[in-house]
Amino acid sequence: MNLSEPAGLDQCRLCAQCQFVFSPLVSVCHECGSSNYIVQPIVGVGDVEAITQIIRKNEPPKFVCRVLLSEGYGLLAITQPDVNIGDRVGLSVLSGGQLVTGRKVI
Amino acid sequence: MRDVYMTGASRTKFGRLEGETALSLMRRASLDAMQSAGIMSKDIDGVLTGYAMTHPHLMLANVVAEDLSIQPSYAHSVSLGGATGAAMVQLASILVAQGVCDNVLVTAGDVRLTGAARADVVQTLAAVGHPMAEAPTGLDIPGYYALLTSHYLANTVATEHDLAALSVLMRHNAIDTVGAHLSSPMTLDDVLTSPMIAQPLTRYSCCPISDGGVALIVSKNRPDGAGLRVAGAGQAHLHQHISNMDWNENGASLAASRAFAAAGVSIADIGMPLIYDSFTVTLATLLEAIGLAPIGQAGRMAAQGYFDRNGACPLNPHGGLLSYGHSGVAGGMAHLAEAYLQASGKAKGRQVKTGRYIYAHGDGGVMSSHVGVVFEVNS
Numbered sequence: 001m002n003l004s005e006p007a008g009l010d011q012c013r014l015c016a017q018c019q020f021v022f023s024p025l026v027s028v029c030h031e032c033g034s035s036n037y038i039v040q041p042i043v044g045v046g047d048v049e050a051i052t053q054i055i056r057k058n059e060p061p062k063f064v065c066r067v068l069l070s071e072g073y074g075l076l077a078i079t080q081p082d083v084n085i086g087d088r089v090g091l092s093v094l095s096g097g098q099l100v101t102g103r104k105v106i
Numbered sequence: 107m108r109d110v111y112m113t114g115a116s117r118t119k120f121g122r123l124e125g126e127t128a129l130s131l132m133r134r135a136s137l138d139a140m141q142s143a144g145i146m147s148k149d150i151d152g153v154l155t156g157y158a159m160t161h162p163h164l165m166l167a168n169v170v171a172e173d174l175s176i177q178p179s180y181a182h183s184v185s186l187g188g189a190t191g192a193a194m195v196q197l198a199s200i201l202v203a204q205g206v207c208d209n210v211l212v213t214a215g216d217v218r219l220t221g222a223a224r225a226d227v228v229q230t231l232a233a234v235g236h237p238m239a240e241a242p243t244g245l246d247i248p249g250y251y252a253l254l255t256s257h258y259l260a261n262t263v264a265t266e267h268d269l270a271a272l273s274v275l276m277r278h279n280a281i282d283t284v285g286a287h288l289s290s291p292m293t294l295d296d297v298l299t300s301p302m303i304a305q306p307l308t309r310y311s312c313c314p315i316s317d318g319g320v321a322l323i324v325s326k327n328r329p330d331g332a333g334l335r336v337a338g339a340g341q342a343h344l345h346q347h348i349s350n351m352d353w354n355e356n357g358a359s360l361a362a363s364r365a366f367a368a369a370g371v372s373i374a375d376i377g378m379p380l381i382y383d384s385f386t387v388t389l390a391t392l393l394e395a396i397g398l399a400p401i402g403q404a405g406r407m408a409a410q411g412y413f414d415r416n417g418a419c420p421l422n423p424h425g426g427l428l429s430y431g432h433s434g435v436a437g438g439m440a441h442l443a444e445a446y447l448q449a450s451g452k453a454k455g456r457q458v459k460t461g462r463y464i465y466a467h468g469d470g471g472v473m474s475s476h477v478g479v480v481f482e483v484n485s
Contacts, residue, residue: 052252053305064243074349076243085260098242
């Protein structure tokens with residue numbers, strides 16, 4: 001895992017005190033209030049909960065979805081036109097730090 | 107604790123207001139609101155302002171106070187996105203109830219249409235997204251709400267036609283509302299076939315970007331005639347970013363229940379809701395979360411006339427953000443001004459039967475900040 005990514009979207013946070021797993025957008029455990037956490041890689045699978053297509057003049061269509069990661073929290077990801085709400089997808093992080101959906105997981 | 111009343115309100119015309127500034131619109135609305143309350147600048151001892159995208163001053167409340175020759179004992183600029191206006195009414199009511207102030211001016215104004223490039227407005231608003239995890243996706247505010255819309259349509263029985271009915275209702279209400287930004291008749295087909303902004307949101311599923319200003323007076327004085335008592339308010343802030351939003355409870359229901367508890371009322375007591383409606387999905391999900399419609403049914407109820415001015419539950423009689431217009435903080439405050447105008451019998455041709463209690467609900471960010479206020483109509 002690349003730990004230098006600023007938001008670490010391919011990493012989740014495991015509370016060192018109560019073992020609750022939470023998003024890299026959050027710094028304090030919602031369950032116990034501890035700010036002591038361990039960074040660990042995500043499994044890289046999630047379920048698509050919402051999806052939109054960005055439509056702008058002179059730009060190619062771009063699809064963005066919110067994915068519920070198997071770790072139990074949500075993140076936004078760039079996706080493809082054949083992905084639908086309810087699909088289980090693989091996830092990866094581009095070198096720029098953006099989360100993208102990859103293959104559909106059967 | 108003292109009782110607290112909204113004793114005056116004013117709402118400028120919304121739309122393209124060439125030559126105006128954020129400050130000029132706040133001044134215009136504030137002077138009119140003071141006049142409606144029967145007071146002058148020297149009577150104001152509290153000033154609350156929102157923020158203005160086109161007047162990004164660090165101390166906007168002081169700027170407004172100085173411009174109006176007010177020397178308040180309390181001044182405060184508040185920033186909670188679309189929930190700012192309702193939050194300011196709650197704060198003003200606390201200040202008055204506790205005796206800190208007797209008359210609080212609450213105002214906001216902006217010229218987002220004529221005072222800023224559209225691209226700059228869109229980019230500034232998009233900054234509510236997380237800088238690392240959300241903004242790089244390219245989503246802007248309509249994009250975030252488009253995600254909400256897709257989830258809503260996939261998880262309820264509602265259809266795009268149902269959501270469009272809410273936009274049609276707001277336009278219908280705006281047709282004879284003086285000062286509305288968009289007031290030409292509009293049909294379901296107009297909404298559904300208007301240009302796509304972010305799938306599945308079309309242009310007329312979204313509010314316009316407007317210039318406009320609103321001011322309210324919150325006071326200890328009970329008006330002589332019909333007036334509006336601030337009966338209770340409640341807030342809830344469960345997330346900032348849509349990535350962290352709980353689909354089942356984004357805070358709307360919690361804020362409403364806190365407001366109802368503070369006022370000692372229930373949803374069944376509310377005669378007229380004034381609900382934030384930046385997008386059709388905003389209005390639908392808020393109506394349903396608050397308890398004014400079953401899940402997935404808000405649009406169908408609108409289409410059936412339930413929320414008409416002469417319906418069982420008149421909703422946003424002025425046309426809401428979707429048609430009266432959206433000028434930032436003032437956009438949400440236009441609903442609050444409507445509460446005063448309706449309760450004091452000054453709504454002219456759009457006067458509705460408000461019942462004893464009015465409920466106003468503001469939403470900031472992407473369903474991030476929720477503030478509800480219950481008003482009691484004194485007759």
